[in-house]
Amino acid sequence: MPQEDKAQEPSVTFKVKAGLPSDPQEMEVHAAEGDLKPWDLESLPGFQHMGKPYPRFDGPLKVTGRARYTYDIKLPGMLYGRMVGATIPAGTIVSIDTTKAEALPGVKAVWSTESKKVRFAGQDVAAVAAVSPEVAMDAARLVEVTYEEKPFIHELRAAMEDGAPLVFTEGEAPGGEDQRVRGNVAGPRRGGRGNVAAGFAQAAATIESTYYLPVHTHSCLETHGVVAHWEGEQLTVYSSTQGVYATREGLAEALETDRKNVRVICEHMGGGFGSKLSPSATGSAFAMVACKLAKKAGAPVKLMLDRHQEQLCTGNAPSAQITVKIGAKKDGTLTAVEYTSYGSAGVAGGAGTAGPANTLYANNPNLKVEEYAVFTNTGPSAPLRAPGHSQGAFALESAMDELAEKLGIDPLELRKKNESSPIRAAEYDPGVKAIGWERRNKKAGDTPGPKKRGIGMANGNWYVFANPNVTVEVKIHRDGSVELFSGSQDIGTGFRTAMAVVAAEELGIAPTDITSHVGDTQYPQGPSSGGSVTTNSVAPAVRLAANEAKKKLFEVAAKALDADPGELKSEGGKVFVAADPARALSFKEAASKMPGEVIDCSADRKTQYETFRRDLAGTQFAEVEVDTETGEVRVLKMVSVNDCGFPVNSLTAKNQVIGAMIQGVSWALLEDRIVDPNVGTMVNPNLEAYKILSPKDMFEAESILVPQANLGNNTSVAGLGEPPIVPTLGAVANAIYNATGARLRELPMTPDRVLAALAEAEGRA
């Protein structure tokens, strides 16, 4: 979803200093009428709060257990709901008998599906609500379901084979009617430019490799769930969600009630990563079911999925088999890239991975992209932190490393040679310095002893997305206290704190003087937290609303200071005459002069306008140690260099980057959804055998942020949640290669795969 370059007419023109501080560029932007002159490179040195490190406001609540998550909600008379999922991967529901469940003492309501077709194990079949979680569990186990089983297919590569059981019959497959579907394979979606055959003909060296990544699950600490509470026609839903407004919309439509009757609240959430964008989940309608159970029972219902259910039906990142062919001249100049991807989103479409191939190395004139979606009888995918991009960058950036090896060029130099982004071009050097690139093995694996260290790197990309449908409310009370209101929820980025930093910059007070209220459809509308849009969508509206409130405050302060409102400035907790700072009131004193009780201002975000770059860059470096006798890989250090426009809060911004690297290393080394080929159910639906990185596996992680203007809004803020996971998988694989000379083309890079790759490398040598 690329942004429109032009703001809607009428517009106001601003001249801004854009680009990098080291290389400012004059740029003219056309903002919507009423927008503020954007913060640009000239604003940067004068910032009082923007970009400084502020501990997140809700940190103490979280570490002391006082933060109230959906899981913690307890209402008087509340019942406990439990979903019943299909136990077979494919077939037809012949009957659902809830008689025994209903007869169990303490059971207050049951629900069963009207849908007959089963396409994955874990699909919604029935649900119960009872007086305790234990009774609900017992009742769920008493629901008797009869199935007519059908052949199934459990995995991407098997699903591509001739004669594999079909997940969908003709016309049923997701993705539209005009797509070509053969067997379980839909597509291709084509893209590219130039002529790859001609490009490869010019190449002095060509490499072609195939890479494989298994399905990766979101594994949010807090599972999906809601508490649904009806009071007459009014429905309040507490939900662990990335979109309170999207949940309201989805539930109002499913329940056939007006949106005004539905309130959705998400005060805190224990992780989403893209899996909590739907009103319920991509593979379950549990939230709607909980509302129906609550209505039927006449009591609030809390329905949280358990970990097993969470692993089956709440989404995942598609598996992918990706073939990359790259040709280059002797000096490393790329002449052609051919990229073919088969991804599996289970029973869903949308398994594309070509984002990095389409965006990185844009100077390469010849690109051919084909993306196929392969259906399997497993739960549908959901967006996962830069959907498809981690998979795509793992393949492309591993292939770039293989090309560098073949050409005898330093892999970093190969990337620099083909770099098309001036931002990323400036990101290499800080990363090189932080990791100590010169320490890497000149020849892969060329160190003594069984434990070998190596350093690798990879690039990633993301986009400048924003959602303009945002309103923010600012209140300055007569005692000087300040509140901010946004309906958007905090997915974990420290959104409350970021909003306060932006308002503080505009109002001239400290961020800690401001209280932020988020995650409630009673507050002004804000976007779902997906696509790295929350902060950069809301921040410009915060600034506008704070500016409106400031103007009103200046009107009352001006009288007291015997000045003109236009002469006033606010900074450091004071309101003063700019030309004569001694004529000042404290912010509190100024507020006390207001005639009423509160200055209450709301502002809509203005449309996004021209940006210095439409994409976000990013590069990453990894140092690993590989035990070549046991195949154990430990990541020692990672460095991520990213741009996000102007960081709002450097502490929480870096936190996002470090979190992304941890999630990426976990993906690279451990995570693997394993499905039994004969029975068709997941054998590791937990967090014991589905392994995520443990505290003991943590590495030194460094985030370097490169500021940049202009990002198409008055704060010059862009997203950061997703981009830093894109390069991680490739950076780790390339570091393992540098350490050992073994090329890992399949994830996760567990000891068995490392030993096999080492044996292959030895065979080559």
Place this chain on the structure above:
Amino acid sequence: MHNFELAKAYTTTQARDLLAEKPNSILKAGGIDVIDHLKQHLIAPNRLVDIKSVSGLDDIDVDRDGNLRIGALVTLARVAADEDIKKDFPALAQACGEAASPQIRNVATIGGNLLQRPRCWYYRLESYKCIKKGGDTCFAIAGMNRYNVIFGGGPAYPPHPSSAAVPLVAYGASLVLEGPEGTRTVPAGEFFVLPDVDPERENTLGEGEILTEIRVPAAAGKKSAYAEVRERAGFDWPVVSAAVAVEEDGGSVKSARIVLGQVATIPWRATKAEEALVGQPLGAASAEAAGQAAVDGAEPMTDNGYKVDLVTALVRRVVASLA
């Protein structure tokens, strides 16, 4: 969740009475594995006899001759932190110290660690009626078996999960079992049994018996070490572990015990590797020979051939570390 009663015992006699009194009663110590079983609907006991408060079962004691006694209720964390054990039985301290997570080690008992059931995912999922649960199939054979065994399999193929058992067998430990017929002491190496004896069990603990104590003979003159290969550094089951304990005499190995974990249905004595060491000086050559011999008789399944290489590498490394 199946309803059950919780009965608290304060003496072993009381525990045995409570166990015998009601059919389908089981013991609970730290509760780590029992609670897992309850939550996964793998067991439905009528009574849990909680022995956590039984007195006299939570001491670590080393006598004048260096013989070690560990009460069955001693937590893994205490075993790992005990100075005497760290000094004389380092392989045991290390195995207990690397098991699970700090939180679990603070609650899990060494007795429970020895008696815990396998972690094979087919066994742990109620929906798979596997041979360990009275079914007629081991789903690992034709299924996903990357973590399953290369030794001692058939008709079931789950690895024995206990980390502590590996060094205990290497040190020649015995288990004290108190039952209706009195108290017996069984060498740890004989306590664990192969699935072809009874696929639904991993040991010979008798009806109504309680594991009360672990006795380890003095190891003052022995050299010993333990190592694991794991996919992640923390909170993970090893994919292979090995404990080695040797006695030397005049510069060569007089006796050796080499025990492998996570590769067999019981803690696995690599007897050929032990034979390869005896009479040889500890060093690179004997370590290599022991590593090669350790995989004698290995029968890998479809996805776990890498464990064969890991056994060789790990035994070689642990033996070499003793030189």
